[in-house]
Amino acid sequence: MSVLRSTGLVAAPLRTVGAALRHTRTAEEGLWQLGIQGRALTPAAELLVPGDDLAFRWTKFPAARLRTRIVRADADRLESVLIAGPLQELRHETVLAEAGGHTLLTDSLRWTTPFGALGRLVDVALARRVVLAVLARRMRAVGALAESWAARPVVVGTAITRRGRLLVQQRRFPARDAGRWELPGGRVEPGESEQDAVVRECKEELDVEVVPTGRVGTDVPLRGGMLLRVHTAELADPGVEPRAVEHRAVRWATRSELGGLDWLEADQVLAHSLRELPL
Numbered sequence: 001m002s003v004l005r006s007t008g009l010v011a012a013p014l015r016t017v018g019a020a021l022r023h024t025r026t027a028e029e030g031l032w033q034l035g036i037q038g039r040a041l042t043p044a045a046e047l048l049v050p051g052d053d054l055a056f057r058w059t060k061f062p063a064a065r066l067r068t069r070i071v072r073a074d075a076d077r078l079e080s081v082l083i084a085g086p087l088q089e090l091r092h093e094t095v096l097a098e099a100g101g102h103t104l105l106t107d108s109l110r111w112t113t114p115f116g117a118l119g120r121l122v123d124v125a126l127a128r129r130v131v132l133a134v135l136a137r138r139m140r141a142v143g144a145l146a147e148s149w150a151a152r153p154v155v156v157g158t159a160i161t162r163r164g165r166l167l168v169q170q171r172r173f174p175a176r177d178a179g180r181w182e183l184p185g186g187r188v189e190p191g192e193s194e195q196d197a198v199v200r201e202c203k204e205e206l207d208v209e210v211v212p213t214g215r216v217g218t219d220v221p222l223r224g225g226m227l228l229r230v231h232t233a234e235l236a237d238p239g240v241e242p243r244a245v246e247h248r249a250v251r252w253a254t255r256s257e258l259g260g261l262d263w264l265e266a267d268q269v270l271a272h273s274l275r276e277l278p279l
């Protein structure tokens, strides 16, 4: 088995970098300059989710096709595995760690070539060089995208859980989103912290006090140039029932009900992370 590691530093917050890593464009961009065509096969949205497949083809050797599948897309880890191609095994992990306001990325690739000693020779002579070049270009593409997203205004979403259920709300407007589900929240105002925006929006939209407790998932770029960032929270008084002040409805959804809701597009790529909440 061959193992290759490379690291890089990006001047953007971890969850923003996590989002840029999941973007189909950064999966493709590092590759095409090297004559490798990469393309996401399944995603309905711009961010990859577990279960999405990627196909790679080297233009010089059209027979060298690979297909990989995303198996994890968490805030601090993106992981994919080989599902078809001329290798016995391939696993690619990118792990993210906070480093003083920047984000350290560590890529680890493990693969096993067929053909014994000949395969190992090709590995040493060619594969390692190509893989390192691909990872370096991908790192640059991720860095550029994450740094541009980090400058965007933030919309906070709030994942409020109580007794194993998540609070979701149904939009009344605009017409194109009416009837679709989202998390309580809204735009962070100038000079306001994200936690303060969470507390203010929940008071305005649900008429309850909440206590922010943390974060979940990667950021999600929104159409219109904003960035959705989801905080977790609890009701300050679990006995008080939230009510739909501006929305059509609010409800407490179980883990198994989350997949069946008609979510706003941006929230669909967060669904797998929301299922990891204590539901």
Ligand SMILES: Nc1nc2c([nH]c(=O)n2[C@H]2C[C@H](O)[C@@H](COP(=O)(O)OP(=O)(O)OP(=O)(O)O)O2)c(=O)[nH]1
Residues within 6 Å of the ligand: 155, 156, 157, 158, 182, 183, 184, 185, 186, 187, 188, 222, 228, 264, 265, 266, 267
């Ligand atoms: N609150 C919230 N907004 C979301 C989610 N997903 C998503 O795409 N959005 C989008 C919809 C809007 O374009 C934008 C924020 O809209 P908003 O209407 O809640 O924000 P707001 O209260 O600050 O807006 P405004 O109507 O007061 O101007 O973020 C989500 O889960 N929660």
